[in-house]
Every structure is written in C-alpha cells, then in structure tokens.
Amino acid sequence: MNEDFFKLIEQYDTITIFGHIYPDGDCYGSEIGLRETLRHFYPNKKIYALGSGFKRRPKDFPGMDEVDDETIKNSLAIIVDLAGLDRLEDKRATTALALAKVDHHIFQQAFGVVDIVKEDYVSATLILAEMLIDHFGYVPKSAAGPLLLGLITDSGRFLYQPIDSKTLITAAKLAECGASFKEIYDVLYLVEEKSLRFKGYIFLNYLKHPSGIAYMVLSKEKLAEFGYDSNSAAGFVNSIASIEGMKVWVFFTEGQDGIVRVELRSSGFPVQPIAVHFGGGGHLCASGCRLDKLEKYQEVIDYIAQEIEKGE
Structure with a gap:
C-alpha cells in the first residue's frame, strides 16, 4: 500500500494536501511534513498544503499555502488525519482529479485511490514519517520538525496509547533529521497567565x-470572561484527566453560534462509540462530537453513564 501511495504521487505534477476542521498539531504536522518532503525530492512538482494551520508552533516552522480553485481541480489531493469527508476543512479537495488518504482514526469512510488507515498508530504524522523515511531514507529538517510536533501533540508527549517501539524509534529518526524536542516543547508548553486563571476555574467548578x-x-x-472561544477552550479537556475514580472526562464548550463542541476522553473506556452515537x-479513548444547544449536555452524560453501567 505504501508503494502504491508513492506511485500515485509520481503520476501528478500538482499535489494539494488537506486536513480536518479545527486543525491540531497532528493535522498541521502531517500536511507540512508531507509537503516539505515531497518538495525536497520532487523539486519540479507543484505541492501545496491548504487549511488554517496550527498557531502553537515554532516561528520558523513553515506556514500554509493559498491556491485557486483551478489548481485544486487539476491536482492529486492527499487528505491527512481525517476519517470522513464530513470533517474536511477545505471542501474544494473533493473537486481534485483524484484523492488519497492517510489516517489513523477508527475507520469511518472509504475514499481515495489509495486509502491508508492504520488505527494502531498514535498519530497521522507517525504513519507519514515512517513511510517517508522508509521510502526516501530521510526527510528534510523543514519536514522533520512539523512531523515531530504532530507526534508529540497527538501522543500527549508520549503519554497516550498506543505508544510502542516504532513510535519512539520514529521520533528518534526525526531528531536525527534535524527536529528539536526543545524547540517544540518551548512553544507548546509555554503557559499563558490567562490559562492559569482558566484552569483554576475549571478545577473549582468541574462536575462529577x-x-x-x-x-x-x-x-x-x-x-x-476568560478570553477563550469554544475551540481553544476544548483543548483544556485533559485538565480534568485521570481523576481518581473517574472513568471518562468530558468538556462541553459553547460557540458564539450556539453550537457546542464536545470532547470525550478516557484512560481505557471506549468513548468513540459514544461520539458516533x-x-x-x-479514537477509541479520545473522540468528539457536536450538539446544537448547550442544554443537551445532560443527554450526553446520561448516555455515557448508561454505557458505563452496561460494561460493569
């Protein structure tokens, strides 16, 4: 399957790379890591990474591209870190000549001439880094950093499962290619004063x-009040992670349009079926969904409680 992916790339002069809505570090790292590597080894091809990107990255990490509709229509579109087209950020990807997919989420929808899904990988960047290094022997420094960024963020600094030898070996290979753990950690884990206040509120007011x-x-x-929107606040879900006696932790954050972002996490209990419902x-232990009004949060809590009781 990996060789089919590279054979497909060989066939197109223009390649566009896309990700999911509200891109995180793994989505950004997958797009940029792939773009920078392909630009390095195929200097005559036109290769673009599209989307809104990821703000919490080192300043010298590459940014995103902007292209017109015609460029996309005449390209191979590679979609990364995305299980279903309903969560595609830039819908123009579906107008491309052909699609390919590289993803690590639980399978949701088949699409693409080449459809690579590896659910036992902690991040899409891990899949791509392994593929690219195996195929080319190395990735350029401009790709290594973003790929490591994605691996670090989706694994929670190598805390979340599945973490195995290939995860750590690939991280080491990216470091050999020029990626710096310190450079990434210095940006990712710099604490803003407002986040301390926000976490304080969370610690005092979370419910059980x-x-x-x-x-x-x-x-x-x-x-x-705290200077956050629904999407940025959702990233605080793990502030209430792994509390003694708690099997699942959930964040409900309301957007200005009334739509509620729901983030579900656990240390082992399967929350993905709940999100699908x-x-x-x-992922099995890290999933999300949307509600059309905040008052419906109780329906989600009641359903989770019901599923927990079924499993006991």
Missing part, C-alpha cells in the same frame, strides 16, 4: 457523575 464521569460545561459567556467520531 456517580458512574465515574468528570465533566465541565462552559457557556459562551463564561468562555468570553451523537454524530461524531475519533
């Missing part, structure tokens, strides 16, 4: 369900 659920419900007004998806 007797079945073993810790959760936080944040209205758009409360988020505005509410129209979302993701």
Whole structure:
C-alpha cells in the first residue's frame, strides 16, 4: 500500500494536501511534513498544503499555502488525519482529479485511490514519517520538525496509547533529521497567565457523575470572561484527566453560534462509540462530537453513564 501511495504521487505534477476542521498539531504536522518532503525530492512538482494551520508552533516552522480553485481541480489531493469527508476543512479537495488518504482514526469512510488507515498508530504524522523515511531514507529538517510536533501533540508527549517501539524509534529518526524536542516543547508548553486563571476555574467548578464521569460545561459567556472561544477552550479537556475514580472526562464548550463542541476522553473506556452515537467520531479513548444547544449536555452524560453501567 505504501508503494502504491508513492506511485500515485509520481503520476501528478500538482499535489494539494488537506486536513480536518479545527486543525491540531497532528493535522498541521502531517500536511507540512508531507509537503516539505515531497518538495525536497520532487523539486519540479507543484505541492501545496491548504487549511488554517496550527498557531502553537515554532516561528520558523513553515506556514500554509493559498491556491485557486483551478489548481485544486487539476491536482492529486492527499487528505491527512481525517476519517470522513464530513470533517474536511477545505471542501474544494473533493473537486481534485483524484484523492488519497492517510489516517489513523477508527475507520469511518472509504475514499481515495489509495486509502491508508492504520488505527494502531498514535498519530497521522507517525504513519507519514515512517513511510517517508522508509521510502526516501530521510526527510528534510523543514519536514522533520512539523512531523515531530504532530507526534508529540497527538501522543500527549508520549503519554497516550498506543505508544510502542516504532513510535519512539520514529521520533528518534526525526531528531536525527534535524527536529528539536526543545524547540517544540518551548512553544507548546509555554503557559499563558490567562490559562492559569482558566484552569483554576475549571478545577473549582468541574462536575462529577456517580458512574465515574468528570465533566465541565462552559457557556459562551463564561468562555468570553476568560478570553477563550469554544475551540481553544476544548483543548483544556485533559485538565480534568485521570481523576481518581473517574472513568471518562468530558468538556462541553459553547460557540458564539450556539453550537457546542464536545470532547470525550478516557484512560481505557471506549468513548468513540459514544461520539458516533451523537454524530461524531475519533479514537477509541479520545473522540468528539457536536450538539446544537448547550442544554443537551445532560443527554450526553446520561448516555455515557448508561454505557458505563452496561460494561460493569
């Protein structure tokens, strides 16, 4: 399958790379890592990474591209870190001459001439880094940093499962290619003063369900008080991670449009089926979905409690 991927790339002069809505470090790192490597080894091809990118990255890490509709229509579109087209950030990808996919989420939808899904990999950047290094022997420094960034963020600094020897070996290979752990950590884990205040509020106000659920419900007004929006606040879900006696932790953050972003996490209990039940998806122990109003949060909590009780 990996060789089919590179054979497909050989066939196109223009390649566009896309990711999911609200791109995280893994989405950004996958897009940029792939773009920079292909530009390095195919200097005559036109290769672009599209989307809104990831703000919490070192200043010298490459940025995203902007292209017109015609460029996309005449390209091979490679979609990374995305299980289903419903979460595609730039919908123009579907107008391309052909699609390819590289993803690590639980399978949701088949698409693409080449469809690479490896659910036992902690990040899409891990899949791509392994593929690119195996095929070319190395990746340029401009790709190594973003690829390592994605691997670090999606693994939670190598905390979340699945972490195995290939994860650590690939991280070491990226370091050999010029990626710097310190450079990435210095940016990712720099703490803003407002985040300390926000975490303080979370620690004092999170709720618990007797079945073993810790959760936080944040209205758009409360988020505005602390200077956050729904998407940036959702990243604080692991502030209430691994509390003794809690099997699942959930964040509900309301957007200005009233749409609620729901982030579900656990240290072992399968939350992905719960996210799917509410129209979302993701990983077995890290998933998300959306609600059309904040008042519906109780439906999610009740459903999780029901599923926990079934498993006991």
